[in-house]
């Protein structure tokens with residue numbers, strides 16, 4: 001652990017259980033934690049799905065169909081903020097009433113509807129407002145940034161990527177290499193865990209950068225890995241890449257809204273993210289981009305332009321002479337969707353009110369609680385038929401709000417049984433279930449019930 005002054009989140013829970021004279025592993029303790037609300041819950045700000053509405057739930061197996069499900073999938077699709085509908089409806093009304101005038105009139109002129117979101121978005125990723133903007137979608141934004149930051153030459157032509165990067169990121173990288181008339185086999189440098197290990201060690205990443213750095217044009221990594229839930233040492237790795245003269249970009253799909261980030265101070269070159277996972281802005285919502293201010297002289301870079309790359313005040317003169325908007329905004333191509341921005345605003349309002357540092361504190365406690373209950377209930381790393389193993393690191397500084405569990409056997413059957421009982425989590429090929437205890441809306445009793453249900457499902461599946 002690099003922060004020795006902070007107590008391990010498990011110790012905080014253990015101390016509370018002692019103080020309240022309760023068994024840490026009891027349901028009572030989970031209920032007491034929710035009741036005392038030491039780490040405040042914001043569940044009432046979200047629509048939380050009910051059992052009766054989920055097609056996968058077998059209503060004969062649940063006590064009360066009106067009850068809420070156990071939603072552990074906020075890393076895949078965040079829940080809807082209750083204000084989202086109101087914000088979107090406002091824009092529907094405006095469109096119906098004033099049509100095209102909506103672009104420049106009203107509380108939120110559509111032509112600039114991304115603007116009010118930028119300060120809160122920047123706070124969430126630790127950036128200056130001008131370094132951040134909302135535009136396009138994640139994969140599109142990775143391409144746009146790579147056009148600028150992957151500029152291979154004779155000496156430097158490689159891209160360092162994880163072997164098990166998210167498929168879209170892998171395809172982006174391969175296609176960018178091909179666009180430069182180069183061969184992916186020669187240009188792709190893939191990081192893999194050591195034999196018998198599941199996640200990458202920071203020291204190994206640093207060693208590859210040290211050894212191969214002179215040939216690496218770009219390092220592209222995820223802040224939090226979608227599959228393993230590993231939180232990378234963004235600061236350290238960024239410094240190492242720079243010390244060898246490489247650019248470094250981060251895909252923050254699973255990091256944004258999940259962990260605290262300091263992109264400006266960490267000197268990250270660029271980053272991109274989607275907003276529908278921990279940021280709760282709805283499927284396929286608008287993407288985010290970070291460009292460090294040291295790169296604002298984008299005219300010197302190679303990039304793709306559209307009319308929205310042109311600064312706002314002269315954009316509509318339609319001069320066909322590009323004058324770039326300042327900062328990340330120069331990467332915008334098209335006019336942003338007011339409907340997507342409205343959904344994102346609903347969620348960012350909540351993040352901004354609470355503060356990501358506070359959420360992260362609660363997140364560490366919730367995840368440690370889940371881990372403690374799982375440890376108590378299941379055999380880890382054993383070789384028995386019912387063995388499970390965590391893929392996610394156990395150090396709270398190396399993970400966010402996610403625990404991925406690998407099953408030795410019957411993972412699909414266990415997943416089916418969980419779904420029938422209203423535990424919403426996701427299955428990833430070939431043998432992993434991912435559970436995300438989201439500090440905005442998951443409670444301690446959600447976690448208690450989830451682990452109990454998992455235990456129950458194990459009994460059912462392995463008795464067969």
Ligand SMILES: *Cc1c(COP(=O)(O)O)cnc(C)c1O
Nearest residue numbers: 137138139166168226251253274
């Ligand atoms: C979710 C996710 C994506 C999805 O990309 P879209 O362009 O939003 O469809 C890409 N990369 C990573 C690492 C992700 O986790």
